[in-house]
Amino acid sequence: MNLVRAELERLSARRFVQLMVVLLVLAFGVTAATTLAGSHKPSADELASARAQATEARRGMEMAFQECLARQNGTLPPREPESYYPRDCSEIDPVRSERLPITADYLPGVFSFAEQARPLLYFLIAFLVLFGFLVGASYIGADLNSGGVVNLLLWRPRRLTVLGAKLGALLGSVLALSVLASLFYLATFWVIGQTAGLAGRLSGDFWRSLGAVHGRGMVLVLLASALGFAIATLGRHTSAALGAVAAYAVVWELGARLVLEIVDARRPDQLMLSSHIGAWLTGETRFWDSQLCADSRPGVYCESFYSLTWGPALLVLLVITGGLTAAAFVVFRRRDLI
Amino acid sequence: MSAVIEIEGLRKTFHSLRNGRRVAVDGFDLLVEEGQIHGFLGPNGSGKTTTLRALLGLVRADSGRMSVLGEPSPELLPRVAGRVGAIVESPQFFGNFTGYRTLRLLARAGGVPVSRVDEALELVGLRDRGDERVKGYSLGMKQRLAVASALLKDPRLLILDEPANGLDPAGIREMRDLMRSLAASGVTVLVSSHILGEIQLICDHVTIISRGRRVAAGRVDEVLAGHDRHEFLVRVAEPERAVELLHAAELTAVVDSDALVVNGVTDSTVISRVLGEQGLWVGELTPLRPDLESVFLELTGAGEDPSVPRQVDHAAPLPGAEGDPIDLDVRGVDA
Ligand SMILES: Nc1ncnc2c1ncn2[C@@H]1O[C@H](COP(=O)(O)OP(=O)(O)O)[C@@H](O)[C@H]1O
Ligand SMILES: [Mg+2]
Numbered sequence: 033m034n035l036v037r038a039e040l041e042r043l044s045a046r047r048f049v050q051l052m053v054v055l056l057v058l059a060f061g062v063t064a065a066t067t068l069a070g071s072h073k074p075s076a077d078e079l080a081s082a083r084a085q086a087t088e089a090r091r092g093m094e095m096a097f098q099e100c101l102a103r104q105n106g107t108l109p110p111r112e113p114e115s116y117y118p119r120d121c122s123e124i125d126p127v128r129s130e131r132l133p134i135t136a137d138y139l140p141g142v143f144s145f146a147e148q149a150r151p152l153l154y155f156l157i158a159f160l161v162l163f164g165f166l167v168g169a170s171y172i173g174a175d176l177n178s179g180g181v182v183n184l185l186l187w188r189p190r191r192l193t194v195l196g197a198k199l200g201a202l203l204g205s206v207l208a209l210s211v212l213a214s215l216f217y218l219a220t221f222w223v224i225g226q227t228a229g230l231a232g233r234l235s236g237d238f239w240r241s242l243g244a245v246h247g248r249g250m251v252l253v254l255l256a257s258a259l260g261f262a263i264a265t266l267g268r269h270t271s272a273a274l275g276a277v278a279a280y281a282v283v284w285e286l287g288a289r290l291v292l293e294i295v296d297a298r299r300p301d302q303l304m305l306s307s308h309i310g311a312w313l314t315g316e317t318r319f320w321d322s323q324l325c326a327d328s329r330p331g332v333y334c335e336s337f338y339s340l341t342w343g344p345a346l347l348v349l350l351v352i353t354g355g356l357t358a359a360a361f362v363v364f365r366r367r368d369l370i
Numbered sequence: 371m372s373a374v375i376e377i378e379g380l381r382k383t384f385h386s387l388r389n390g391r392r393v394a395v396d397g398f399d400l401l402v403e404e405g406q407i408h409g410f411l412g413p414n415g416s417g418k419t420t421t422l423r424a425l426l427g428l429v430r431a432d433s434g435r436m437s438v439l440g441e442p443s444p445e446l447l448p449r450v451a452g453r454v455g456a457i458v459e460s461p462q463f464f465g466n467f468t469g470y471r472t473l474r475l476l477a478r479a480g481g482v483p484v485s486r487v488d489e490a491l492e493l494v495g496l497r498d499r500g501d502e503r504v505k506g507y508s509l510g511m512k513q514r515l516a517v518a519s520a521l522l523k524d525p526r527l528l529i530l531d532e533p534a535n536g537l538d539p540a541g542i543r544e545m546r547d548l549m550r551s552l553a554a555s556g557v558t559v560l561v562s563s564h565i566l567g568e569i570q571l572i573c574d575h576v577t578i579i580s581r582g583r584r585v586a587a588g589r590v591d592e593v594l595a596g597h598d599r600h601e602f603l604v605r606v607a608e609p610e611r612a613v614e615l616l617h618a619a620e621l622t623a624v625v626d627s628d629a630l631v632v633n634g635v636t637d638s639t640v641i642s643r644v645l646g647e648q649g650l651w652v653g654e655l656t657p658l659r660p661d662l663e664s665v666f667l668e669l670t671g672a673g674e675d676p677s678v679p680r681q682v683d684h685a686a687p688l689p690g691a692e693g694d695p696i697d698l699d700v701r702g703v704d705a
Contacts, residue, residue, distance in 0.1 A: 038479040047466060179462035182428060183519070186456050187480035189427045189447040368384075368429040 035188060039201035042180075048170050052163050056213060059159060063152070064220050071143035071229040082138035089133040093126040100124060120333055136230055145225030146232025149218065149242055156217050157249035157313070161256040164206045165273070168260030171202055173270030182369050191365050199261055199357070206257045210250055218242075248313055248342065255353045262353070265360035280305070298323055302340060308348045311340035372440070374527050374558045375402040375425065380434035382420055382582075394420040396582035398434075402560050402575070407553045409573035409590070410562035411662075413670050417582040418562040419459050422531050426456055439527060452480065455525030457516040460535055465505030469496055469515050472504060476519055490518040495544060509536030517545070521552075528552060530561045534568055546572050570662040580670040590662065597665045601633040601658035604641060606650050619644045631658070 043049060074082070100121035122128060136144035172195075175181050181194070188194055225231045263273040285304055292300035301307045301319040311317045318337040325334035377400040384392045395417040402408045412418050423429040425436055427444030436443045439450040463472050473487040491500045494514040499507070507515065513536045520528060528549075534542050549559050549572055563569050569576055569590075576593055578586040586593050606612045609625050616623040616632060621640070623632040632641055642652045 034481055035479050038475045041475060041478075042464070045464075045466060045471075178464060180464060182458070183461055183463070183476065184479055185428065186426060186458070187451065187476055187523075189444065189451045366430060368423075370423075370429070 035193065035197040036201050036204075039197050040205060042175075043167075043171055043201055043205055046167075046171065046174070048174075049167055052167060053209070056159060056163065060156075060213070060217055060220075063155070064224065067143050067148075067221065068224055068228055070141060071224065072141060073228055074139050074142050074230060078139060078142075079135070082135045085138040086133045086135045089137075090126065093124070093129070093132070097121060097124050097126060122333075134233075136232055139230060143221075143224055143229030144232045145222050145229065146234055146238060148225075149221065149238075150245060152221055153214065153218065153242065153245055153249065154313070156214055157245075157252060160206075160210045160213065160249070160253045164210070164253045164257030165260035165277070167206065168202055168257040169264040169273035170270045172198060172261050173264040173268070173273065176265070176268050176369075185369065192361060195265070195361060195364050199258065202257055202261055203254055207250065207254060210253045214246060214249070218246075244315070245313065248315075251346075252309065252313060252349075255349055258357050259353050262356040262360040265364055266356070296322075299338065302338075305348075305352070307340055308345040311345035312342050312349060316341045372404050373401055373437070374404050374406075374439055375400060375560060376435070376437045377401075377421065377425065378435045380421060380424060380436060381432045382417075382424055382429060383432055394582055395424065395431075398579060398582060399584050399587075400577050401587070402558060404558055405553070405556065406575045407549060407559045407561065407573045409569035409576040410560055410579065411564070411566065411569055411576055411666060412562075412579035413564055416579045416670070418579060419531055420582075421579070422456070422458050422529060422562065426454075426458060426529070428458065452482075452523055453526040454529065455520030455523050455527070456529040456531075457520050457533065458529075458531045460509075460513060460532075461516045461519070463504045463512065463515060466503060468501050468503055469507070469511075469518075470500040472515065473500075473519060473522055477522055480523060482523055486522050486524065490521045493521055493548065494518040510538060510541050513537055514541070517548075526557060528557055528559045530559070532562055532564070534563060534565055542568070566661075566663045566666050576662070578666060578669055585669040586665070593665060594660050594662065597660045597668065599633050599658075599660070600635050601631055602635055602638055602641060603629055603654065603656040603658055604632055604645075604652060605629045605654035606645060606652055608650060611648075612645055612650055615644055615648055615650065616641070629654070 100118070104121055118124060126132060136142070136147050172181075175198070184194055185191065222231075260273045263276045264270050266272065267276070285306055289300055289304065292303070299319065299321055307317060307319065316339050318339045321336055321338045324338065325336040328334040377398060380395050380398045380400075381393075382395040384394055386392075398417065398421055400410070400421070410418055410421075420429065424431045424434075425438065425443055427447045430444075438447065439453060441447065441450050467475070469491065470487060473490060474484055476482075477484050477487055488497070488500075491497050494517050496511065496514050496518060499511065504512065504515065513533065517530065517533060520530065530549075533545055537545060546568070549561065553559055561569070561573065573590055575588065576586070576590050577584055578593075586596070588596075603626075604612070604623075605628070609628070609630050612630060613623045613625060616630075619640070621632055621644070622634055623630050635641060638655055638657065642655060645652055
């Protein structure tokens with residue numbers, strides 16, 4: 033316990049960590065300030081007009097759909113240009129549409145919390161993932177190089193305990209900071225929405241789904257921190273972690289993707305870590321599969337998409353991070369520390 | 371007396387892609403008993419630091435048996451780590467911390483009362499500079515901080531790897547006094563150094579390492595005695611005639627500039643008698659006692675040929691066969 037406390041103090045005293053926290057506060061401040069400056073509370077007139085426009089737009093969609101159906105059934109004569117309507121009317125069925133026009137769409141210059149909370153949260157999570165990875169890597173990388181680990185081992189000659197305390201202190205503080213930062217961040221924008229914008233429809237569903245994204249984001253931040261820590265431990269350097277990620281991105285995500293596309297491999301996306309990260313964070317991502325509909329009869333509707341869901345995606349992320357972390361501990365236990 | 375450090379047949383080879391295999395320690399033995407101030411002497415690159423690292427569990431030995439305070443190392447090192455204060459090669463500290471904070475963190479991690487920090491800083495003379503950042507310390511101050519970190523635990527065994535590095539003459543003397551007073555209070559001290567005078571001044575026992583092997587070990591005076599060739603420096607008016615007279619008396623003597631060196635003499639009165647009987651009066655008769663430096667140079671082969679720069683890994687071929695160093699151990703056979 034004392035060991036973890038000492039590590040927490042060491043971690044918080046690191047210049048790099050302090051710098052990253054300042055950056056976090058700065059990014060946060062700038063986003064909040066520009067949002068605040070670019071938004072105003074809509075007047076009653078604006079609201080009424082926007083509401084009317086949204087209702088109108090929804091009605092327009094419904095009418096187009098009905099008309100399409102009518103033409104298909106032949107109740108209305110096909111009129112030129114026929115191509116205006118899709119062959120399959122369900123494509124423009126408003127009920128099946130992903131998103132219907134709402135009031136907020138017709139309120140330029142008004143910040144809507146319900147509309148913006150998700151993308152804002154994604155941005156914060158992206159920042160925190162980067163933060164966790166860099167802090168995780170530099171914390172152990174610098175300590176391995178400065179002899180801090182050796183000093184500590186002269187006091188506590190139990191390598192696994194020492195490394196475990198470091199990892200624990202890292203994950204604990206990154207999680208605490210991330211939860212605090214994200215809650216404060218969402219609260220701030222919620223207040224902006226309430227006072228200088230539009231709160232939007234904040235239903236139970238909305239909060240549940242936002243909460244789910246938040247929770248999954250925190251898991252992703254922890255995974256990134258552990259990954260940075262593990263690679264830097266394996267490579268003895270902070271830069272090992274940075275290099276590994278850069279190499280992975282260039283060689284696999286870009287290079288291999290290109291090659292796979294050239295050789296027409298099936299479903300290259302599911303081999304990419306980025307797809308799984310996306311699937312985990314959003315719950316599900318859909319990718320195109322060229323062969324899925326290759327032998328379906330023409331005229332029959334065929335979904336040529338397959339999806340990655342959060343469950344298997346999490347498994348992939350856990351196996352990779354867990355494997356590298358376990359490897360780091362095994363290697364660290366035996367290696368010569370100079 | 372009980373053994374505080376025991377090393378038998380320690381072997382460590384480093385492998386690297388660039389430099390290939392490098393045998394750093396090659397069947398090394400070391401015995402340090404309770405209460406000793408034990409000097410660990412060897413030229414640069416002879417394997418001192420590697421030995422200490424292996425002993426403290428920082429590098430993995432290829433083979434050999436080691437124990438510290440009676441516990442096998444590195445397996446049961448955690449049991450005794452609280453009683454072993456060590457610095458291995460100038461330790462690095464985190465520059466942004468003050469000296470005080472550095473020690474407090476270590477104390478906390480090791481479960482030592484934080485009140486020890488002030489005592490340790492005081493002992494090494496850093497009391498008034500403890501609240502300055504380590505990056506502002508001079509080399510000598512960093513070295514003192516390192517020693518303070520080793521003293522923090524109130525150790526029974528203190529292992530210091532070249533503690534005189536970076537210290538000024540006054541600092542070296544203070545370090546010496548510190549070691550003496552610690553030894554007086556019952557702490558066993560193992561101090562490595564390549565500075566011979568240092569070891570001779572404070573150590574009662576010494577182990578000399580060369581190319582990863584022990585070449586001499588035992589009490590300092592016994593090691594010296596083992597290398598005493600019973601030589602005397604003699605000054606007389608007619609050195610050439612004196613040599614002839616001494617040869618006639620079956621003594622070996624050579625002219626060395628304006629004096630002669632006679633060796634193999636157990637009783638120096640023989641020299642003055644032989645010469646005096648022939649009317650040659652001895653002006654000076656000085657025993658040439660070996661100091662640790664000459665023994666060291668002889669054993670490690672350093673300084674054989676002053677015209678050729680000596681390379682770090684060069685050392686005299688070891689006397690005897692593999693694993694058969696001169697054993698001058700107190701309990702061992704005499705050389
Ligand atoms: N990490 C390492 N990798 C390769 N060789 C090493 C390493 N550490 C030490 N050595 C080699 O081992 C030998 C002994 O080094 P060391 O124990 O540091 O000597 P000393 O402390 O007596 O000066 C040297 O030849 C050195 O080059
Ligand atoms: Mg050394």
